[in-house]
Amino acid sequence: MDIKLNNLIRRIATNDDEHAFRGLYYLYYDSLFRFAIHIVKREDWCEEIISDVFFHLWQNRAKLIDVLNLDSYIFRAVKNQALNFLEKEDKFVQYEELDVHIQYIGENENPEDVVLYEELNNVLSKAIESLPDKCRIIFKMVREDNMKYKQIADILGISVRTIDAQMAIAIKKIKPILTKYLK
Secondary structure (H helix, E strand, O other), rough: OOOHHHHHHHHHHHHHHHHHHHHHHHHHHHHHHHHHHHHHHOOHHHHHHHHHHHHHHHHEEEEOOOOOOOHHHHHHHHHHHHHHHHHHHHHOOOOOOOOOOOOOOOOOOOHHHHHHHHHHHHHHHHHHHHOOOOHHHHHHHHHOOOHHHHHHHHHOOOOOOHHHHHHHHHHHHHHHHHHHHOO
């Protein structure tokens, strides 16, 4: 762990420092939110899941000093909480579709190019969403969250080889869809 994170943890665990805890929360919130949305597909649920995890962390703050890899610990806690939340809410099958986030295209771009770019983004988004759950989550963690295979393996409790295999499956399924669209 880096020095800043170690300092926050020490202040939280030994001094019950609420300010440090807020710092830890803001340090992790965005990446945990992106991770949780891959699982539950609803922003309001993600906020509740992250709040529950941090509430539990605060209740057990004295034990934080013993955690060797906080990244893995906190992401695994969010994963478990998200899965428990889905089970509790009985929402395994139908979820609202996520909005497609399209990068800004400069003002000098041809309107036809803008439309084609948006169509391509929609095709890609649908291709990613059609992947099996585990494969889709891993693909998004690698490509959208820029996480390393080892970090994902620690978080999900699987091997790096499994991550590699799931990425190969994802690319094998997405490539023909994009190739067909681009022809």
